[in-house]
Amino acid sequence: MTKRTVLDRQSIVVLCLLAAAAILVPVLNVAVDPGSPFHLSDHLVPLLGKYISFALLALSVDLIWGFCGILSLGHGAFFALGGYAMGMYLMRQIGPRGVYADPILPDFMVFLNWKELPWFWQGFDWFPFAMLMVLLVPGILAFVFGWFAFRSRVTGVYLSIITQAMTFALMLAFFRNDMGFGGNNGLTDFKDILGFPIQSSSTRIVLFVLSVAALAGGYLLCRWVVTSKFGKVLVAVRDAESRTRFLGYRVEHYKLAVFTLSAMLAGVAGALYVPQVGIINPSEFAPANSIEIVIWVAVGGRGTLAGPIIGALLVNAGKTWFTGMLPEFWLFALGGLFVFVTLLMPRGILGAAKDFWEWARQRMRSPAAPEPVSQAAE
């Protein structure tokens, strides 16, 4: 019992599937003849990469909601901040190739008649610094926010509401031109990343594989956290907070630690999202986005880590299909899905699948056992 079971059967399945995706997608895109029905067209690679970055985002929400009971309705903010940090690096890489051809200033600053780069844009032309900011900016915001919220013992729906207010406030701030992040247009027109053209299909394949690797790494990290004694304390806080407190645990420290870690994971997801989508703008802060993340987690199965990955992939694939076919009905479908899952599959797709598997196995084990229903009918 001293061994931690980070790699249980479910985790091995998840990691194998991710490895398969990391191999199959490039192969189907590059090695298979474009005329073949198995060919994966170029525009699908960044689309799948976007789904993978959403899956990482869903994973980060499951870590706090599924295991510690913190329902964040503002996690899109951490995702967007990670995305902006990456976007700022990509903007600086444009250099003199912008419309106004200013060697230093991004186009929108020239347009606003700014003369020099603001202090908070300094250093973002250096990739390692930008990557550090991808982790630090969401992490520090989460730490400061969590410090005040958890120390004041704000819980439940009140906490959810203030996380929602946080992302809304950030959205309004980022919409303003004088914030220095491109206003409502955000950051776009990226040219290259680390010297590789961002539009080329080979760069996109690398970005896809990196996203899958980040998701696998994030999954393992979360597994390591939730299978540790720390993770047991998180579940204890979720199920009986005051009991945990009276046992001598500083509940607010645990919440703060896991909330900050989760925000950093969300930031990484945002940083992977931006180069594959090609734009980051304040609409990523929209409260509705954050609510959608929670729906992915609920649909997949809260508190399972693997479920939210499934949920994010399925719901987003559904969204792509739906908004292509019946765009005006997508929000109704999403709302309906949430109601359906909450009422009929409270443990999500993965929970329902596990229940079914248990039921089928029990049937297989005792095939002779008469079913009570059929007995009653006789």
Added chain:
Amino acid sequence: MSAPITPALLYLDNVSVSFDGFRALNALSLAVDHAEMRAIIGPNGAGKTTMMDVITGKTRPNEGTALFEGTHDLTALDEAAIAELGIGRKFQTPTVFEMHNVEDNILLALKEDRSPFATLLSRRTARERERIDALLERVRLTGQRYRKAGELSHGQKQWLEIGMLLAQQPKLLLIDEPAAGMTDQETADTADLLRDIARTQAVIVVEHDMTFVRDLDVKVTCLHEGSVLAEGTLDAVSANERVVEVYLGR
């Protein structure tokens, strides 16, 4: 801090708590010795739970002194710090971690470093396992070790929670209505267990069940309207005119 002003383990003096004008505790004074068991009785609203809240740091008193081991000011500490000092609390309704198995419930309660970093990196040691074994034996849950705590019977949950308290190795245990909802046999066993615990640790038991209190055979304090109405042996307290009037009934 200077020399302890009291030799008592727990010392409450003149403690008052008001909620929106309602005085839940009214100049309450109480002293409990090392390894003493004390039973607290009293009608609903007498302030029994509020008293426990003050001792465990959940509620701050408006005035008065609350000292632990003569030196620690309980009114200035939070729940976690008070638990670390060695005060364990069992709730009225059994509160265990329902989604964890019995073993993990005890594991989380064991007296170990409680900081997030320590728990993140902790590995279960053989010593911890031995302590878990011993505690499970003591609260008779060895056979339930790998069951989810949520699947236990009401009585088993009460005992598991007492086991968690013992795992903390507290100097003082506050136990709120341990016999509630238990069968007669379980009640008698619980009284035995508590008497056994009280040989080494101080125990405060809040209870309504007078048979159970008689079983415990310890000094009794009767609370009424937030202060002590009577104190002494159960017989002496039961004979008290005021106690009969407000609590026991004629």
